[in-house]
Amino acid sequence: MFLKSLLSFETSTMNYFLLFIIGLATYVGLFYYRYFTRQSPLPGPIPLPIIGNVLQYTGDAGKFVEALRLIYGDIFEFYSGTRRVVCVCRSEMAGKLFNSPLRVHSNDGLDEYGMSNKGILFNSDYDNWSTHRRFLQKTIATPQSSKETVEFTQTLFQEMEKLWKRVDSNDGDVKEIDFTGWLSRFTFENTLFLMTKLRAHALTNYYNAINPQNKVVEPEGTIPKSHSYIEIFKTAFEGAHFFLLTPKLLRNSPGMRETRNRLLSNKTGASTNLLKIIEERRTQIEKSNEKIDSNDLLTKFLTANEKISDDDIRATIMDLLLGGTLTTASTLSAIVYYLGHNPKVQKRMVQELDDVLGSDRDSNITIDQVNKLEYTDAIFKEASRLFPTIPVNVRTNAEPNEIAGYKFPAKTQFLIDVERIHRSPDYWTDPDTFNPDRWLNKSDTKMYSSYYQFGGGARECPGKKMALAEVKTLIALLYRNYDIELVDKVSPLNYKYDFIKIVQGLEIKIKPRN
Ligand code: HEM
């Protein structure tokens, strides 16, 4: 009796096992049948069922795509889970793609992360995105905003200088500072202020966090522990990267579930702060009898005719802080890095600063002066060409399209290898050389169609003008008043990739100029 039931148990287990094997073999067979008979096949690594090529992914999209390009050429494909991804590495292919107003299609990962149909960055609902984008065109993208940015950058720089003066130093006036640490708080404060007119005092908060023995009195800011807010951004980029690329099955696997939960709870934590700020401003506006004449984005959202929920405002403000903080800080770091390696360029730039800004080194800088800094502008472009903060951009097509003779169905996911386009000898002479002069040749217009530091088309960076105003003003203030040197003149610029290149650990020596 016992033996009999055991036997039948075994046969039934056996049957399940066999069924499983047959099922799996059929699935794999079907998968590869579909793969080898797909429409418009492109060269590329052969994917595994379910997970695609994710095991080959190294975590740095720029390097991953470049390694594949060397094997498969200027247009190829790989699989992110079951999703086909097409990579293009030439500007003729990219220009067309940038015109599409969709970055990614809604995807179960981004849905889970709460980014799919909200805010700006990964909003894949066109109408929903354009409603929010219109607010940006009327606020942060205006000339008035650029002017305000030039002014506020100076206010903030003076605050930062006061804090730098307190930093301990073994060598008199020469201070050694972790530039990236300061910069990310600087760009965070600047972006927050432009959008909300609120202060977080992240620089003071950062100074106090790294100098616990020699604290300064800290004005009350609107975000507690504001210096660590940028850690939330790093995690948010990591989250978007993780949820976009990791197939559901893997996300929920025992090895990754913890990462998934950590990222989700981190995002909730970051949202709570912003929601509070929005609620406070809403109450303030409702209580006030006078007409509010503030032009900042938050106020515009709250006084708009159409009703926009607090959480939708929160999503867009979060995306702007995300889009404006570490990108700008990394671009600034890249500029300082390249100047450190090119003393002649640095010298010529300082000459331009003296010529345009005049001899009074305490004078206020105006937006008109900033616009006249042509050589500094060329340095910005050249550093961004060699070090694009977003080395690989993304687009998807709403309608079927054709690229380089290949036909693609709607909803194909494309990657654009911006870094390669910025360094291809087909578009640039001596592509690997840092040469700002190339940007001064006004008759050479073809460069601009192979330059995507801010992306392109309707989805181009809405913070472009603000970023330019902030970066050029800060560079002008720094180099007008200080001699700046890199502490480490040998190592390449160190960064971590999470959608954007986040520069870390750039140490500089600063000394007041004679
Ligand atoms: C030097 C600094 C910056 C760089 C290099 C940069 C770069 C970029 C790039 C490459 C894109 C993608 C564009 C595309 O897909 O065509 C983008 C989008 C975006 N950027 Fe920036 N950005 C910078 C500064 C800023 C600032 C200061 C803000 C906000 C104040 C900002 C907010 C955004 C937003 C919200 C998007 C998404 C736009 C959309 O999907 O419609 N960025 N940025």
Ligand SMILES: *[C@@H]1O[C@H](CO)[C@@H](O)[C@H](O)[C@H]1NC(C)=O
């Ligand atoms: C955009 O989507 C969000 C989230 O689903 C929704 O709350 C909001 O009303 C939508 N906005 C527009 C303009 O469609």
Ligand SMILES: *[C@@H]1O[C@H](CO)[C@@H](O)[C@H](O)[C@H]1NC(C)=O
């Ligand atoms: C989010 O993550 C960062 C970095 O891992 C950490 O410093 C921060 O405390 C986390 N915040 C929340 C609210 O979980």
Ligand SMILES: *[C@@H]1O[C@H](CO)[C@@H](O)[C@H](O)[C@H]1NC(C)=O
């Ligand atoms: C510079 O601007 C600030 C405020 O924007 C103002 O208080 C200050 O007086 C100005 N300084 C000079 C020298 O014009």
Ligand SMILES: *[C@@H]1O[C@H](CO)[C@@H](O)[C@H](O)[C@H]1NC(C)=O
């Ligand atoms: C400027 O660009 C044009 C067009 O590419 C080129 O023919 C010319 O030689 C360039 N001039 C200089 C000085 O590099």
